[in-house]
Amino acid sequence: xxxxxxxxxxxxxxxxxxxxxxxxxxxxxxxxxxxxxxxxxxxxxxxxxxxxxxxxxxxxxxxxxxxxxxxxxxxxxxxxxxxxxxxxxxxxxxxxxxxxxxxxxxxxxxxxxxxxxxxxxxxxxxxxxxxxxxxxxxxxxxxxxxxxxxxxxxxxxxxxxxxxxxxxxxxxxxxxxxxxxxxxxxxxxxxxxxxxxxxxxxxxxxxxxxxxxxxxxxxxxxxxxxxxxxxxxxxxxxxxxxxxxxxxxxxxxxxxxxxxxxxxxxxxxxxxxxxxxxxxxxxxxxxxxxxxxxxxxxxxxxxxxxxxxxxxxxxxxxxxxxxxxxxxxxxxxxxxxxxxxxxxxxxxxxxxxxxxxxxxxxxxxxxxxxxxxxx
Numbered sequence: 594x595x596x597x598x599x600x601x602x603x604x605x606x607x608x609x610x611x612x613x614x615x616x617x618x619x620x621x622x623x624x625x626x627x628x629x630x631x632x633x634x635x636x637x638x639x640x641x642x643x644x645x646x647x648x649x650x651x652x653x654x655x656x657x658x659x660x661x662x663x664x665x666x667x668x669x670x671x672x673x674x675x676x677x678x679x680x681x682x683x684x685x686x687x688x689x690x691x692x693x694x695x696x697x698x699x700x701x702x703x704x705x706x707x708x709x710x711x712x713x714x715x716x717x718x719x720x721x722x723x724x725x726x727x728x729x730x731x732x733x734x735x736x737x738x739x740x741x742x743x744x745x746x747x748x749x750x751x752x753x754x755x756x757x758x759x760x761x762x763x764x765x766x767x768x769x770x771x772x773x774x775x776x777x778x779x780x781x782x783x784x785x786x787x788x789x790x791x792x793x794x795x796x797x798x799x800x801x802x803x804x805x806x807x808x809x810x811x812x813x814x815x816x817x818x819x820x821x822x823x824x825x826x827x828x829x830x831x832x833x834x835x836x837x838x839x840x841x842x843x844x845x846x847x848x849x850x851x852x853x854x855x856x857x858x859x860x861x862x863x864x865x866x867x868x869x870x871x872x873x874x875x876x877x878x879x880x881x882x883x884x885x886x887x888x889x890x891x892x893x894x895x896x897x898x899x900x901x902x903x904x905x906x907x908x909x910x911x912x913x914x915x916x917x918x919x920x921x922x923x924x925x926x927x928x929x930x931x932x933x934x935x936x937x938x939x940x941x942x943x944x945x946x947x948x949x950x951x952x953x954x955x956x957x958x959x960x961x962x963x964x965x966x967x968x
Contacts, residue, residue, distance in 0.1 A: 599903045599951040603941035604738055604766060604881060609832075610791035612839045616644075617793055617832035627825055628816060641825055644834025648798050651790075651837040652764065652783060653774035660799045660817045661830050665689065665765040665786035668799035671810040671821075672732070672761045672782045673697060679729040681720060683712050684924030685742075687763055690732050691920075699730075709875040710742035710925045714749050721756035731760045736767040739921045739937055740872040741881025743771070750779035759805065765789055765797075769840030770847055770878050781805040787829070791942075792836030796829035843942050850940050851879035853949050857938065858882055860953040865960045871922065871935060880944075885927070885935035888963055894936050897962075901955035905938050 600608070620640055625633030627641050642656070649656040662668045666689040673680065673693035679700045682690060694701050702720050705713045712733060721729070731753045736743050746762050753760040761782035767773055769790035775783055783800040787793055799820075801807055807820070814822035861868050861884055871883040886894065891907035898905050907919075922932035938952065 597902060597951075599948050601938050601940060601944070601948060601952060602904045602906050603944070604741075604789070604937060604939035605906055606788045606794065607791045607941050608943060609793065610836050610839050613787075613792045613832040613836040616835035617828045620828040620831035623827065627827060628814075637827055640827060640831050644830045644837075647834035647837045647841075648785065649800075651773070651841045652768055652785065652800060653776045654783075654800045655803075657818070658775070658800050658803060660801060660820050661825055661833075662797045662799050662821065663795055663826070664797040665763065665784050665789075666797075668784035668786075668797050669693065669732075669761075669763055671799055672730070672784070672807070674810065675730070675807055676728070677730045677759075678727040679724050681717065681729070681731040681758070683733065685710060685712075685737055685921050686732060686734050687738060687765070690734070690763055694732070706924055708926055710737060710740050710872045710921075711875050712744055712749065714745060714752060717749065717752050718756075721753070721758055724756065724758060729758045731758050733760070733762055734766075735762045735764040735773070736771070736878050736881075737872075737921060738766045739919060740883040740925075741766070741878035741939075742872040742875045743767075743877060746780065747778050754779060766878065766881075769837075769844065770880055772844065775800050775802075782807070787833035787836055790836050790840040793829045793832040796826055796833045798833070846942060847879045850942065850944060853940055853944055853946065854880055854882055856946075857940075857949045857952060858884075860949070861956060864953065864957050865963075869931060871925070871927065880940040882938040883922075883935055884938065885931045886959075886963065887931060887934060889934045889959075891934055891936050894934070894959060897959050898936075898952075898955050901958065903952050903955045905936050905952075907936050 623637050625637045627638040645659045646656045649659045669689040670693045677699040680694045681702045683704045683706050733744050733749050735746050750760045759781045762780045763784045765786045768785050781802045786797040809820050811821045858870055867887050869885045895907050918932045
C-alpha cells in the first residue's frame with residue numbers, strides 16, 4: 594500500500610493551477626497562426642495578447658514590455674548574451690545566469706555577499722566607476738531559488754543607473770510570491786517562468802523596458818516585437834496568462850504560507866536543535882526554508898524523506914543530479930560539511946497544515962536515526 598505523498602518542492606515547480614490547465618486545453622483547439630491577418634489568426638492573436646496583459650499586470654509592467662520565451666533560462670540567456678563589455682553578478686545567481694556570463698566575451702566581476710546571503714552593494718561603486726561609457730550590465734536575482742533570500746534590487750538598480758549601467762533581475766522565484774513592480778524597481782530587464790507560479794512548463798517571459806537597448810536574440814521573423822522570432826506557443830502562453838492572473842489574486846494569501854513555513858522551521862528546531870536554517874536572519878520569500886542538519890548529507894536526507902512520502906530537494910532542481918556543494922551556500926561562506934547537509938523545503942498556495950505535520954513526522958524519524966548513528 595503506497596503512502597500518501599506530501600509535495601514540498603514548489604520552488605522546483607508548482608502544481609498546474611486549474612485555471613491554467615483550462616486555458617491551456619482550450620487554446621489547443623484554436624486554429625490559426627497568431628501572425629495571420631484572417632479571422633482565425635486574429636482570434637489566436639487575441640489569446641496571446643490577453644495573456645501578455647495578465648503577465649504584465651502581475652509584475653507592474655506594460656504589456657508592450659513583455660516578450661514571451663520558452664522559460665526563465667531562455668530569458669536569462671537572452672540578456673546575459675547581449676554583447677556586454679562587463680557583467681556584474683553575485684556568486685548566488687542561477688546557472689542560467691552564471692553560465693552565459695562565463696561563456697560571453699564580457700569581463701565578469703563577482704560582487705561579494707554577506708553570510709546572510711545579501712549582496713554587499715556598496716562594493717558596486719568601486720567596480721562600476723571604470724565602466725562609465727562602456728556597455729555594462731548588473732544581473733541580480735530578486736529571490737534566491739535555494740534559500741529564498743531577497744536582494745535589495747531597487748537600491749542596487751539606483752546605484753547601477755548612477756554609473757550608467759544596465760540592470761537585470763531574475764524574478765523567476767519572486768513573482769507570485771511577493772509583490773513585484775517593474776515600474777518602480779528601476780531595472781531594465783526582468784525574467785519570469787510560468788511553471789514556478791502554477792502555469793505550464795516550457796514558457797516564460799522577458800520584460801524589457803522600452804528604452805532599454807537589446808538586440809533581437811532570435812532572428813527570422815517579426816514575432817514578439819521583433820526580439821524573438823518564431824511562432825508563439827499559444828496554448829502554453831494562454832496557460833501562463835491564466836496562472837499569472839490567479840497568482841496575482843492569491844498574493845495576499847501568501848501570509849498563510851509564511852505562517853506554515855514558520856511553523857515548519859519551529860518544528861525543525863524543536864526536533865533537531867543543531868539544525869541550521871540558512872539565511873534565517875535575512876528577509877526571505879514566505880515559502881522557502883533551506884535547512885542543514887550536521888552529521889548528515891543532503892542526498893541521504895532527500896532520499897529518506899522521499900521514502901517517507903515527502904518530496905523536497907537538495908539545491909536547485911536544475912542541478913539536483915549533481916554531487917557537490919551548492920555554489921549558493923559556498924558563496925555565503927557556509928562551512929562545507931554543513932553546506933553538504935542542506936536541503937530545500939518549499940511550500941505554495943496549496944500547502945496545508947497536514948503537509949507541515951507530515952514533514953515534521955518524517956523529520957523526527959530522520960533525527961532519531963541520526964541520533965542512533967551518533968550513539
